[in-house]
Amino acid sequence: METTPCRMFPFIRSKTAQSKNTELTVNGSSSSSALYKSNFNLGTILCAAAQDSPQKTAIVYDDKIFLSYKDLDVAARKFASLLMTGNYAKGAVPCRPEDRVAILLPNIPQFCIAYYGALYAGCIVVPMNFLFTEREITGLVKDSEAKVLVALKAYGTEPTKAAKKLGIPILWADDESSCGMQALLSSANPLPALIPTSPDDTAVILYTSGTTGVPKGAMLSHMNLFLNATIVPNTIRPVEPDEETIVLAVLPLFHIFGQTCMQNTTFARMGKLVMLPRFEPGEVLRTIEKYNVSLFAGVPTMYIAMLRCPESDKYSLGSLKMAISGGAAIPVEILKEFEQRYGIAIMEGYGLSETSPTCCSNSVRQGRKPGSIGHPVWGVEMTILDEKDQPVPDGQPGEVCIRGHCVMKGYFKRPKETAEAMRNGWFHTGDVGIRDPDGSYRIVDRTKDMIIRGGLNVYPREVEEVLYMHPAVAEAAVVGIPSERLGEEIAAYICKKEGHEVSSEEITEHCKRYLAAYKYPRKIEFVKELPKGPSGKILKREIREWHKKMKSKL
Structure with a gap:
């Protein structure tokens, strides 16, 4: 398939991309003074791919957008220069190494451009769910002390309110005006070389889901992420000689699973x-x-x-x-x-x-x-x-x-x-x-999901494995619910397969055949769907909230 830039990314072919010797000046000083310092930056995996195979396709999106490694590298370098010069928004302050850049984007090419562009600038990436509410965005941006938000205008209400409250600028990835990402990148000079970072410097702050409390930002270093994208995949399955790696990225890239195992691993290969x-x-x-x-x-x-x-x-x-x-x-x-x-x-x-x-x-x-x-x-x-x-x-x-x-x-x-x-x-x-x-x-x-029923430990996964053995069960989640007599009781929430009917009594008898008497679920609820997080994981905390709202207590 031919690699062609889409009109969505006109900045890739601008004249500034032609010169390898372009020197970026930041506050009167050249970044070239740092070019030969000892350096280890996660962004190197994209730089190396662009140098080795510049015309090879890096990204396919929407069946009509094809970006080569050269395209992606140039775009990331331009994004880095925007951050470092402060030319990404009116009144914005230039970003310095280790400043945080919050990215609230779905799986679109601009995510990769912003991600690697921030790394090129020596900044720290803070990926967030683009569907977060104002409260969630405000909390994480405030905690991470991010200097700028990169977001979609299509989902702009919540980021806009959060940014206004925090007093930080937004760079709109899908804005086609002169203030949007496309126009700004078109006029930017590409960063000539990555800003030096050390292997143990923080590359990404990834916030945990907060299932057990306030989300905490896990600091992942350049070396953490580099080894997970390079050494680890080859220990799972080495690539055959001349084998082309083609990866489908449907897991959200703001999640560590998609980010490392899809995005970074693909570019490393x-x-x-x-x-x-x-x-x-x-x-x-x-x-x-x-x-x-x-x-x-x-x-x-x-x-x-x-x-x-x-x-x-x-x-x-x-x-x-x-x-x-x-x-x-x-x-x-x-x-x-x-x-x-x-x-x-x-x-x-x-x-x-x-x-x-x-x-x-x-x-x-x-x-x-x-x-x-x-x-x-x-x-x-x-x-x-x-x-x-x-x-x-x-x-x-x-x-x-x-x-x-x-x-x-x-x-x-x-x-x-x-x-x-x-x-x-x-x-x-x-x-x-x-x-x-x-x-x-x-x-x-x-450990938090383990059910203690009458002093005996019950592991929900074991019960779920048995439930999935039943031909009528499409999805199942098992949680512990309050019980005055036993402390906790076992509850199963089940989605039926299309065209299948089954009663709670049948499910109970099925479980009794494979589980000890204290392990089978006493409460069985059939639901149309189970609540899921952005990566598709079943959210058991929300299921427990269902139960609380019903004020059921066995």
């Missing part, structure tokens, strides 16, 4: 990133076939939706070399069904925002173990500890703890929380896991 701004199962299947996608990654709910899609048999997924699942535990029944339908084995992995993200995964070399997250990746150690931070025997549940190159520097401006999470040199994940004798790991549940 000089591959092609096919971008979809939202998940629609039929469109995902069509796009995989049309562009011969070789790598797809998603959360379990995406795989379930693809299997249940009426068009699931219409398209071929024969181009896929690998499918990856993460973000939450994927039911074994879904793994089996997907492989039977498409002949593709899903490799389940594990990671968190605080671990860049991948720290453990099934792999081609070590094989796949259904229900397991595989073995720790290269350079990462994992262990299972009890409540006293002592190792537990293989086969026994405890808290998953991690150390290695993937672990964050800490939480931004939160030394107390950092010290608590990083006790004794191990990052404590809050997840309950088991180490099997073969050295592989299984995730049982979140």
